[in-house]
Amino acid sequence: MSRVTLARRGLLLGALGLGLAPGTARAFGTAGSFLPRSLSVGGRRLQGLRDTAPSRWAWELMRRTSAPARLSQVSVAADSRALFAEPFVVWSGADDPAPLQPEELRHLTRYLKLGGMLVVDDAEPSRGAFGRGARRELARLLPSSAPLTLPSTHVLYKTYYILDRPVGRVLGEPRLEAIVRGGQAQVLLLQHDLLGALARTAAGGWALEVEPGGARQRELAVRLAVNIAMYLLCSDYKDDQVHAPWLMRRRAQQR
Numbered sequence: 001m002s003r004v005t006l007a008r009r010g011l012l013l014g015a016l017g018l019g020l021a022p023g024t025a026r027a028f029g030t031a032g033s034f035l036p037r038s039l040s041v042g043g044r045r046l047q048g049l050r051d052t053a054p055s056r057w058a059w060e061l062m063r064r065t066s067a068p069a070r071l072s073q074v075s076v077a078a079d080s081r082a083l084f085a086e087p088f089v090v091w092s093g094a095d096d097p098a099p100l101q102p103e104e105l106r107h108l109t110r111y112l113k114l115g116g117m118l119v120v121d122d123a124e125p126s127r128g129a130f131g132r133g134a135r136r137e138l139a140r141l142l143p144s145s146a147p148l149t150l151p152s153t154h155v156l157y158k159t160y161y162i163l164d165r166p167v168g169r170v171l172g173e174p175r176l177e178a179i180v181r182g183g184q185a186q187v188l189l190l191q192h193d194l195l196g197a198l199a200r201t202a203a204g205g206w207a208l209e210v211e212p213g214g215a216r217q218r219e220l221a222v223r224l225a226v227n228i229a230m231y232l233l234c235s236d237y238k239d240d241q242v243h244a245p246w247l248m249r250r251r252a253q254q255r
Contacts, residue, residue: 033068033249034061034229034239039091040077042098046195049207050092051125053195060198060222063227065160069229078104087116088232094124096133100140109141117232119189125172125191138179138187147177147189149179156185159230161223168192168221169210198223 036054038046046054051073058069076082076089079101083089089111100108112118120138123129135147150156156176157163166176172192178185197218199207210218 021212026104032234033070034058035070035072035074035086035088036229037056037074037086037089038074039089040075041091041100044097045075045092046090046092049199049201050195052200052207054090056198057225057229060228065230067230067233073250079107081107083107083111084114085115088119088229089116090119090121090195091134092121092123093130093134094122094127096129097137100137103138104138112141112181112186113190115182115186119190119194119228120187121168121194123188123193123196125193128191129232131189131191142179142181142187145174145179145181147179147187149175150178154185156188156227156231159227159234161227163220163223163227166190166192166194166224167197167213167217168194168224169196169208185231190244192221194221194225196197198225 036057038051038054040046055071055073058071060065061069062194076085084107108118120131120134122128122134125131138147152164154176165174168170168190170193172190177189179187179189197210198221201207206218210221213220
């Protein structure tokens with residue numbers, strides 16, 4: 001089991017200063033289920049149509065897999081102690097984010113060192129303003145860890161669905177970049193507006209058009225979201241032979 005996975009499982013204890021004994025197994029978060037929270041930085045929180053996307057993410061995970069999830073719409077501030085309550089957070093935006101303040105830097109650095117997973121989702125990748133700004137701030141958080149492109153053979157592309165590239169509301173670049181620490185992709189950098197593909201209206205319909213691939217592209221975006229959640233929950237499944245028959249059945253069903 002990797003160092004990052006152990007730290008992730010002990011994220012809540014670590015935040016409370018209680019430490020983590022080697023080999024300790026902990027549930028994810030206080031309720032032992034997937035909760036995709038949105039990150040608020042500099043007072044800017046996820047708003048508009050995309051604020052429904054995290055709960056839809058959790059709903060799709062429960063509908064398609066046996067993994068537990070919570071449908072709550074939760075926003076957590078980067079400088080809040082609540083950040084440490086769960087091991088997963090999504091930072092999304094369209095504009096250049098403001099520079100992280102000292103307390104935000106301190107909390108996010110601590111969060112990542114404890115094994116928390118961060119997904120950076122550019123809502124307007126054609127402009128790239130948010131993505132560039134987020135990378136600038138990540139360089140301050142993790143100056144010795146540069147993003148790299150995950151190969152198509154990476155486990156993230158096969159945790160549940162078999163995928164060959166990332167997509168979202170827009171097709172975007174055919175690659176997914178990540179900051180890898182302790183053998184795990186701990187920070188994912190998406191240039192596809194994944195939350196835009198998941199967003200719903202108050203009436204229950206899809207909130208935003210998916211371009212250029214329509215319904216099929218949206219389905220692939222949802223599958224990517226499921227894979228990311230499963231990667232968080234089962235980071236070491238590829239080293240655990242208990243999962244092998246289940247994985248083979250899943251792959252057979254998708255052919």
